[in-house]
Amino acid sequence: MKTLKTGIVKKHVGESIEQEGYEMRLIVERELEEVVALQGLVYSKLPNKQVLYMDSYDEMLTDMNLGAKIVGVFNQNQELIAYRYVGFPGYDDKNLGYDINLPHKELGKVVHLETTVVHPDYRGNGLQSLTLQQMIPVVKEMGYKHMLCTVSPQNYFSLFNIMKNGLKIKALKRKYGDENTGKEGLWRFILHRNLEPVSLLNPRELLKTSISDLEKQEKLIKEGFIGYWLFTESKELSYVRFDGALV
Ligand SMILES: CC(C)(COP(=O)(O)OP(=O)(O)OC[C@H]1O[C@@H](n2cnc3c(N)ncnc32)[C@H](O)[C@@H]1OP(=O)(O)O)[C@@H](O)C(=O)NCCC(=O)NCCS
Known part of the structure; x- marks a missing residue:
């Protein structure tokens, strides 16, 4: 798989910091287990579980088969230390364009920033931002124009990184609820950036x-x-x- 970017990251080891090389590249299907494992590890360590809505292996696999891309960051031992999952919802009901009243003809040009996680030992390297910036030319090249995502109002690390990259808050509502079971959704900002000037x-x-x-x-x-x-x-x-x- 083609390398998108390489560089050096700091790793927190106890009280000290070590430096390691990293490689960023797209995840292939056989690496999906590692993605799910990293998501599980990050979730288990979250003080506030409300901030991360977990995606299952099957959901991600189905989505990948429909074209979704996952950018992975691997350390020098080829262990996954971070990833960003990007989906293309088309005219599906889950398209966040509906939440911000995007004109109907624009819905097919929507790209979703789905989950991003960074292993706690590698936080502070700007990997959430770097993976996002790496994906912008890729999705523009594919003809996508509207970048949308949800962020919890309680997740200000993520909100800051997303807004720093030019996405603006266009809606605030409960998401991921279930009317049939009465499960109340989680509060989410819906952010949007038009990738064209x-x-x-x-x-x-x-x-x-x-x-x-x-x-x-x-x-x-x-x-x-x-x-x-x-x-x-x-x-x-x-x-x-x-x-x-x-x-
Ligand atoms: C949100 C997240 C991806 C950001 O990771 P990141 O790209 O490494 O963050 P940054 O490099 O921008 O970090 C900037 C600073 O905030 C700190 N920071 C980042 N995330 C933090 C967290 N969850 N808890 C405490 N401090 C955090 C970093 O250590 C760094 O501090 P420093 O400047 O003193 O070194 C990461 O916190 C994470 O995986 N969170 C859990 C999953 C999640 O919420 N994902 C987003 C929703 S899908």
Whole structure:
């Protein structure tokens, strides 16, 4: 499999830090077990399980057969230390374009950033961002235009990395619930970036709100505001309303 990128990462070993080489490349089907194992390990160590909605082996395999791609980061011992899973929902109900009222003709150009995980020993190398940046030219080349994902309001490490890469908050709602069983969904921001250059609009109003004030943010989004930037220290989000609508 073609190498997408190589480099050096820091690994936390007890109190000290070691350096290791890494290779980024697309995962092949026989490596899917490793992906599921890494997801399980990361989930088991999460203090707040609400932030990660787990994908099963079968779901990922079906999705891969439909074209989904998983970028893996391997250390010098060829162990998987991080991955990013990218899916192409087409006109399926799960297309997040529906959640942000994307025009129907655009739905076929939607790419989903599904799960990303980084092994706890390798956090702080910017691997979530690096894998995302690596995938942008790949999906653009394939003709995709709208990058969308969900992020938990409680997952500010992930939210910061996603917003840093130009995705904006366009909706806030409960996702992954089940009407039949009455299972309540998990709160998720829905973020979007148009991968093609968009014309600049004039910001009309700008304000800040605490990331934990979901009610206020729901109201702002209904009024046409877009979540623009996350201030990590204060855990506040800036919301902007433009003259005209951004697609
Ligand atoms: C979200 C996640 C992928 C980010 O990993 P990453 O790319 O290594 O993060 P960054 O390199 O941007 O980290 C920046 C800083 O935040 C810290 N950090 C990142 N994730 C952290 C976490 N979950 N808990 C505590 N600190 C964390 C890093 O150690 C680093 O600190 P430093 O600057 O002092 O070195 C990783 O935290 C993770 O796997 N979380 C669990 C799964 C998840 O929530 N995935 C996203 C939803 S699908």
